[in-house]
Amino acid sequence: MMRVLFLMLSCFVAGRTDGVSTTCTAEACLTLHLEEKRFEKASEDCINNGGKLVTMRNENELQSIKSALLAAEKFNILNSKLWIGLVLQKRHCTDFTEELHGFRWTSEPRDSKYSNWKKKPLSTCTEKRCVSISLADGLKWSDGSCRDSAFYMCKFLFKGMCKPIVLEKQGDVKYNVPFLFKPLSPNERLAMFPHGTLAEIQCGGSEDAESFVTVCDDNNGLFGWTNLESLCARNKRCKNGGCDHLCFETAGAGVSCECHEGYYLMDDKVSCALRNNCENSPCESKCVPTASGFSCACAEGFHLAEDSVSCVDIDECQQRTCSEHRCHNTPGSYFCECNPGFRLVAGKCEDVDECTELRCQQGCLNSQGSFSCYCHAGYSSSLNDSGICVDIDECISRPCEDICFNTLGSFKCSCRENLIVAKNGISCVPDPTDKPQSTPSSDHREAFITKLNQLPVTFGPTTVYPPPLTNAKTDSSKRKESFLGSSWILVCVVGSVIPLTVIIVVMSVFVVYRWKRSSKAALKNATADNYCWVSSGLDKEVETKLTGSWLLVQQRN
Template structure:
């Protein structure tokens, strides 16, 4: 097995060289590495290059992850934009009320509520939009097909090895599993091959980050320190003890109560962090340990526990703030939507912009809306529908009144004309749209106003037909009026004549005829007296 180790190291070295390591900026921490690639590409091409090496375009799910990317860009002295792994596919709509505005991380998993928009993305549902990061500032969106001069990748690992310890002078070049070669790594991911060039010996040595080990964690194999020198020179590069024996290379050791750290040169308190005495993270220190907490938590008074920080005490939200473990959420009252950075502000929702919010008129008010009706209509009790008001029930006209949806009109009697608003009549000559009296014997021409004013915007359907039918309403009513009047007059005359005739007939019956004395005598014509000879 020992004979196979040099062959294994040589194989790993050849594999790393065959990947054509790219000279890019890289930052490794915890269980992930972030890379900045200075290469012009579209968002799709950048994602393919990250994926070919086992990663994805970098997500930013927390403030700590955002800080690492800013550190990487600052170290690289890069001020231009770089693609992130945040995109809005075609056919999906921008959601201004959501923290990610409807975008999603290409790496998948929990999308999270963290956002760092420098400007609001363009509202669209038909074009693909992708996000980029730029310092100073934050995220901004642009067309995914437009090229950018750089992109950021993220590669996740099971764990990391620390710096490879060196006993003497030398240089280390790390070849990572994702094809990046760098001499400036603060931590190396699992599977990294380290090439060491020792100045004193003028030779090269190799080590591989292996793990997880039996006791947990990851370490270099061989453990080092490489480039060995005699223990008499700088204690062989060891922190506490340097041991060398006949035919053996110098090796480091620790005093009782301490054990070698992962670099095989430093010493840490024995089992100071195993098992973990902290609620959060544990960092071994000479003679002890140090506990740490995740963002959103604070170290408790005992130095080991972590307590949630109530961010709502600082009043970060415009309306309501809800504290959650490790963070907080801003809530808006009904009728408002989240807006602004991280959704901390609330904007009123215009409900009236929604179709069919009200049957007729809609009035938007802060946090709600109110339905109302047009003039001539009134709200139905217990509902939002609008019913027509029959104004004719109030008898607003001197003559006939005609109701229609949303209003009414007066039909003026003879000798009157309609006012300009159609809601009254005034004495005067009528419009020369009259009914001829020739159709009615014994009558004169009587003018009658028949035009009906229209309320602007009111439909004519359902109001009794077109204008011809409206113009016939006046003559028809006039004819009924004249015929009714004539019939009444004739009935009165007939009744009066009948009454007079009856009275005369009764008078004749009651008065007897006058009698004369001569009625019993016969009249003889008077003879002239004879003056003859009779004496």
């Protein structure tokens, strides 16, 4: 059982070359490493093998990476994250005025005008940030922590490439590329092999068969395999004889190769290369060699005219490139004129955050193309709406029970002697540090003052009503104020009663004195004959008649 598992594991590793998928083009080789590592470890692994983390400085490099990933689609990497060689070093700030937003490539050239961001990277100056891509996001760039783990892809540049070896009879070929420690698996069919690749050829397919070694090398600017004459003997039948295009079998001379029109036979006598059909071409801008000749192309910002030779400017402004902002077309390009509240960043209009420019005295809210100011609690905006905040005098609304002091943005309550501010910061309560005094309770005092207000004060023939006292409040926060007002009224009433009482006493003594004096005079006049009246005991009516008679007799006498 263990032997079966080992064999299955061996087949799996051989198909992926220890978790590595390799693709090569005419320019470079790419290796996709299906082992998640941190950014630093992935970059170090590429460098140790003679390469660098892949870059994406233009559309061609993007397409090369996309092709390499699609070739490894069987490994189910659609949603996998993949490091590329783009990084923001620590103590370097994000700069949104640049295409790369302050990031730099890990290989030369460090800068580029091409960018493919999925969204704006994190704005920071203190953290190292690294960039990753995935097929699910269309290879858009996303920044993240360099401590995260992801797959990675290395890029290897070489002087030239060789085509695969074609055997004329049964045999095996094992390729050892310079950047891998193990030979490629037979399942990995590369379109090109880099300079320095070692190929082991075994003819006949058996261990006793003849073996040869060949190397992809430079031969006066042309790259091909060495010792081609020592390869396995050719068959009697042509079977294309290893030729790229056409194979001809001649008597006694074996086979010979020829190329299609527009191509020429290279020095290895089997490979065909495209002739430079663009020499003296009529193309206005670019010429692209093809199998049948050439075709014309135009630079970015232009498109090919109907004559397939000339180039016509593309009016990007018709495509609403600048959105709602003004657009000015130029030959091969354009530029935007931003509305107020926006600024031009990397050819696009982005909102200006006015709140970072300290336009407001206190609070600030940014919006697209504008901003608004607001004031903190305890302040109000000035009348001219200049962003200045004015303090509100809260004491006008009398929030305190006793004394109020206005402060900047708030207020403070205070109390008179023997009282302190309560925990709510508004009411006044007795000071617990003062000694208690034997004074009437506030309820008795208020009841007494109420009755005193209801009773008139009468002095002689005049009734005087004291001025109304402050009504007692049931609210505990107003009892002190009511009591103090009533006490002052009571003092005024008592102060008025005492002088009036003295006057009444004096007047009473004076009236009694006058009355006694007038009584004595009347008595003296009435008893000139030394007689005095004695009550007769008669009733009032009889007494009155007798008195009248007596007076009549006196008059007659």
